[in-house]
Amino acid sequence: MGQLTAITGRDSMTNCSLDRNKSSASANNINGNNVSESISNKVCEDKNRLLKLATHASVATASVLIVAKLVVWFMTGSMSLLATLLDSTMDVLASLITLFAVRIAIAPADHNHHFGHGKAEQLAVLAQSAFIGGSAVVLMLNSLDRISGDDVFIENENAGIAVMIFSLMATSVLLMIQRYVIKRTDSPAIKSDSLHYKVDILTNFAVLTALAGASLGYGQLDNLLALLIGIYMLYSVRSLAWEAIQQLMDRALPEEDLQEIERRALSINGVLGIHHVRTRVSGSIPFIEMHLDLKADITLDCAHELGAKAKRAVLEYLPNADVMFHLDPIDH
Numbered sequence: 001m002g003q004l005t006a007i008t009g010r011d012s013m014t015n016c017s018l019d020r021n022k023s024s025a026s027a028n029n030i031n032g033n034n035v036s037e038s039i040s041n042k043v044c045e046d047k048n049r050l051l052k053l054a055t056h057a058s059v060a061t062a063s064v065l066i067v068a069k070l071v072v073w074f075m076t077g078s079m080s081l082l083a084t085l086l087d088s089t090m091d092v093l094a095s096l097i098t099l100f101a102v103r104i105a106i107a108p109a110d111h112n113h114h115f116g117h118g119k120a121e122q123l124a125v126l127a128q129s130a131f132i133g134g135s136a137v138v139l140m141l142n143s144l145d146r147i148s149g150d151d152v153f154i155e156n157e158n159a160g161i162a163v164m165i166f167s168l169m170a171t172s173v174l175l176m177i178q179r180y181v182i183k184r185t186d187s188p189a190i191k192s193d194s195l196h197y198k199v200d201i202l203t204n205f206a207v208l209t210a211l212a213g214a215s216l217g218y219g220q221l222d223n224l225l226a227l228l229i230g231i232y233m234l235y236s237v238r239s240l241a242w243e244a245i246q247q248l249m250d251r252a253l254p255e256e257d258l259q260e261i262e263r264r265a266l267s268i269n270g271v272l273g274i275h276h277v278r279t280r281v282s283g284s285i286p287f288i289e290m291h292l293d294l295k296a297d298i299t300l301d302c303a304h305e306l307g308a309k310a311k312r313a314v315l316e317y318l319p320n321a322d323v324m325f326h327l328d329p330i331d332h
Contacts, residue, residue, distance in 0.1 A: 054181040094128040118283025121189040125244035140230035250280040264313040296329035
């Protein structure tokens with residue numbers, strides 16, 4: 001971001017008079033910092049609680065579905081049901097990775113990790129992408145082998161249909177929990193985990209179709225749908241892996257977020273301009289750095305108070321952000 005033109009019509013300092021009593025200004029600074037810290041701490045506590053809820057629910061759901069699908073796969077021999085079993089197995093592994101990654105990511109900063117551990121979430125996304133991609137390739141190869149071979153008859157279709165309906169219900173409940181958590185935390189690891197279960201919804205419907213087709217004598221429909229599921233899994237994981245790589249490379253926040261951050265900082269009466277805006281994301285925590293232009297003849301207490309007000313304005317828009325301002329004096 002380049003140098004921004006200073007806002008005109010702000011020569012009078014209505015929010016920080018030059019003759020303000022020093023002790024009063026200091027008290028306002030302390031109160032401003034306390035408010036900012038209180039907002040950040042409350043947001044972090046809520047976020048950590050929701051992340052733990054989503055990860056535990058994910059592991060529990062995938063574990064139950066694996067047992068149910070494994071039993072019915074032995075009963076039916078359905079290739080598309082094997083696809084969902086394989087996918088659920090990958091879901092458990094990916095959910096466990098997410099569980100441990102989230103535990104690491106929510107740990108506070110320490111003397112070796114000054115900016116926290118948030119990027120553990122992006123590493124978890126890459127691991128999940130590898131699991132999904134690998135299982136998709138195995139599924140596609142097995143489906144092609146069965147399509148080119150003799151027809152395989154499926155038995156006990158009704159048992160398979162019952163398990164798929166149960167799987168749809170359990171997965172739908174989990175997705176509602178994850179959707180709520182994502183809305184509140186914007187966690188990339190939970191977004192990645194949620195994609196697995198969105199794929200599960202589609203695969204479960206596909207398996208229901210395949211089992212119904214098998215009962216009518218269309219056995220190859222099962223293999224064809226399993227192949228299509230594998231292709232979709234590869235396609236869906238591409239964007240997740242790319243997004244994780246971009247965040248690991250410290251890509252800036254979207255342009256609309258940058259514009260809103262600048263607007264809020266400039267809305268503080270006494271902030272004459274901003275420049276050197278830099279942003280990045282670690283996990284679900286945005287890191288924001290910028291320089292604020294202030295009048296050169298104000299006191300240090302006044303400058304600090306204006307910085308605290310600008311920080312509060314930005315935190316109202318991005319409550320979990322880590323915001324740092326550098327205060328620059330200007331002569332005009």
